[in-house]
Amino acid sequence: MQMLRKIVLAIVALLGTSALADLPVVSAVQTTWGGCAYSIKVLQDVNPIPYPQPFYRIVAESSVLAPETCTVQPQSVEWGTSKLLPQIAIQASADGIVAAYSYGEFIRFMGNFLRVSIRHVDPSTLGTLRVARLVSSVVPPNGGAGALGAVSLGGLTLNGSSVEVTGTFTGNALTEDPAGIPWPYPIWQGNEFIAIYPHFFTSTTSPTLSAPQICSSLPPVLTINGGSTLTLECARGGSYSDPGAQAVDGCGSPMVVHAYNTGADSSGPGPLLSYEGSYTVSYATWNSAGSANASRTVIVDDTTAPSLALLGPSSMVHTCNTPWVDPGEVATDACSGDISTWAGRTGDVNAWAVGVYTLSYTVTDAAGNSATPVTRTVEVVNCPW
Ligand SMILES: [Ca+2]
Numbered sequence: 001m002q003m004l005r006k007i008v009l010a011i012v013a014l015l016g017t018s019a020l021a022d023l024p025v026v027s028a029v030q031t032t033w034g035g036c037a038y039s040i041k042v043l044q045d046v047n048p049i050p051y052p053q054p055f056y057r058i059v060a061e062s063s064v065l066a067p068e069t070c071t072v073q074p075q076s077v078e079w080g081t082s083k084l085l086p087q088i089a090i091q092a093s094a095d096g097i098v099a100a101y102s103y104g105e106f107i108r109f110m111g112n113f114l115r116v117s118i119r120h121v122d123p124s125t126l127g128t129l130r131v132a133r134l135v136s137s138v139v140p141p142n143g144g145a146g147a148l149g150a151v152s153l154g155g156l157t158l159n160g161s162s163v164e165v166t167g168t169f170t171g172n173a174l175t176e177d178p179a180g181i182p183w184p185y186p187i188w189q190g191n192e193f194i195a196i197y198p199h200f201f202t203s204t205t206s207p208t209l210s211a212p213q214i215c216s217s218l219p220p221v222l223t224i225n226g227g228s229t230l231t232l233e234c235a236r237g238g239s240y241s242d243p244g245a246q247a248v249d250g251c252g253s254p255m256v257v258h259a260y261n262t263g264a265d266s267s268g269p270g271p272l273l274s275y276e277g278s279y280t281v282s283y284a285t286w287n288s289a290g291s292a293n294a295s296r297t298v299i300v301d302d303t304t305a306p307s308l309a310l311l312g313p314s315s316m317v318h319t320c321n322t323p324w325v326d327p328g329e330v331a332t333d334a335c336s337g338d339i340s341t342w343a344g345r346t347g348d349v350n351a352w353a354v355g356v357y358t359l360s361y362t363v364t365d366a367a368g369n370s371a372t373p374v375t376r377t378v379e380v381v382n383c384p385w
Helices: 002-016
Strands: 025-033 036-045 053-064 075-082 087-092 098-105 109-121 128-138 151-159 162-169 171-175 193-196 208-210 221-225 229-233 245-248 259-262 277-287 290-301 307-310 315-319 327-334 344-346 354-364 372-380
Touching: 025 087, 025 098, 036 075, 036 098, 053 098, 075 098, 075 109, 087 151, 098 151, 098 162, 109 151, 109 162, 128 151, 128 162, 128 193, 151 193, 171 208, 221 277, 245 277, 245 315, 245 372, 259 290, 307 354, 307 372
Parallel strands: 229 290, 315 372
Antiparallel strands: 025 036, 036 053, 053 075, 087 098, 098 109, 109 128, 128 171, 151 162, 162 193, 193 208, 221 245, 259 277, 277 290, 307 327, 344 354, 354 372
């Protein structure tokens, strides 16, 4: 029995020292930078000490994609090991390459203990230009000694010069590792996190650690189609058609919009296009997260001059000694309709005196817009005296 155990140990030891290239790849991610490929791989291995158990090797690799731009010597560097399956990510931008992975172990009576490591990778050597870590813990209510938690890597994103790491954690506190703040750490609500490292590639600035907002808790957003002020030309007999509004909840899903005084709902007559004025159309939406209200001002304006035309000819000959009767004029306004009775005339005809008389007709609508004046000439002839 003792001999068998030694043999097993020897075989396991042999496996444990086998070249990295021979180990099975559990997971791998890759990015490209400067014509080179950079990857992180998780390799499965067996640690024989103190007794055989599986563990993982986290290995960075570089290779050449475009020989004209990539001048690195392809290589493979082990960054660390983990007794729990690591989560891995790698991203590159013009600023550089950043890699992240979780690593840790199971600790008896405590559970899984996992950190996340975030590295600024040296493209030439696969060494680390900067390393940042995240760790979680359980902060007891009385502020006494805490316990370790497990941080899971969710996503790694480059936003310009900042690096954003997301994920989840167990426990009730998430900090840098080592923590930049004294114990006991602030207690978190929820188990999701966003860590934003500003100027990650050029500084060692601490991250902003926050819990992502749950979209369903965000209030709705209401948008008025076509803007909050609508100016329309007065049009007699015209009917108003409201462009409406739209609303989305905090997660971006469309919501029902309630509209008031559009002319198509029961709450009011809506803007009246036949009458100049300022009208208000309102919108509202609500859900369990809150409500949103907005209103539109509809201005009905008369900016168009009326039309004016003569009834009868514009040039008339009238026999003296009988009354001359003006055939009149017709005036029409788009807003006010027939405004012939609003027209005025300057000049007069003396039907008992020979002469040429010029009459000028004018009309102005309710908004002060005047029609182009029209004229009529009347020649009085053949007076008996
Ligand atoms: Ca008018």
